[in-house]
Amino acid sequence: MLPVVELRGAIPVAMTVYGFSAWMAFFVAVIGNMVPAFFLVPLIGAIGDFLSEKSDLFRKTFSSFLSRTRNNHEQKFARLKEFTLVVLVAIPLPFTGVWTASLVAYVFGIPFRKAVPLIFLGVVIAGVIVVLTTMGIITLFSSI
Numbered sequence: 825m826l827p828v829v830e831l832r833g834a835i836p837v838a839m840t841v842y843g844f845s846a847w848m849a850f851f852v853a854v855i856g857n858m859v860p861a862f863f864l865v866p867l868i869g870a871i872g873d874f875l876s877e878k879s880d881l882f883r884k885t886f887s888s889f890l891s892r893t894r895n896n897h898e899q900k901f902a903r904l905k906e907f908t909l910v911v912l913v914a915i916p917l918p919f920t921g922v923w924t925a926s927l928v929a930y931v932f933g934i935p936f937r938k939a940v941p942l943i944f945l946g947v948v949i950a951g952v953i954v955v956l957t958t959m960g961i962i963t964l965f966s967s968i
Contacts, residue, residue: 830921831857831947835954840962846955854951857922861943864926865936872930893931901932906942909934913946916953 831853838849876883901908913925922943929939 829918830923831951832916832918832921832954835951836958836961839955839958846959849958850951850955853954854947857947857951858944861922861926861940864923865929865939865943868926868930890931898932905932905934906938909939909942910946910949913943914949914953916950916957921950922947 834853834856835849838844838852839846844852872886876886909925909928912920912928913922925943925946926939928934929936929943934942
């Protein structure tokens, strides 16, 4: 899955180009969209730590980014932490999927065991929205 399109692009393509049923497109897209989460959530921190050890410039830039982001958004995020992560994934727009949510989970310290189920819930909601939208568009254009 590409970070920009994820299941938002996979479902319409599966249904219109490859003739998948709505359920099959949904199932395959959700599974495919979740695969990166199992790697991204734990690896973002490890990669950041590794690069920080190797490069002072990266460490300073990364630390500054994390501090600034946490300071600017921690108070808002703390109130609705779980809800925010689900909504971030559930909104079917570019840059609001699993990759972004994995980064947000790292930045705000949401542990893997909590982040992955929240991301999964958001993926399921996004999948339902995209399937229903795709079905509506297919119905609209087939009646013309």
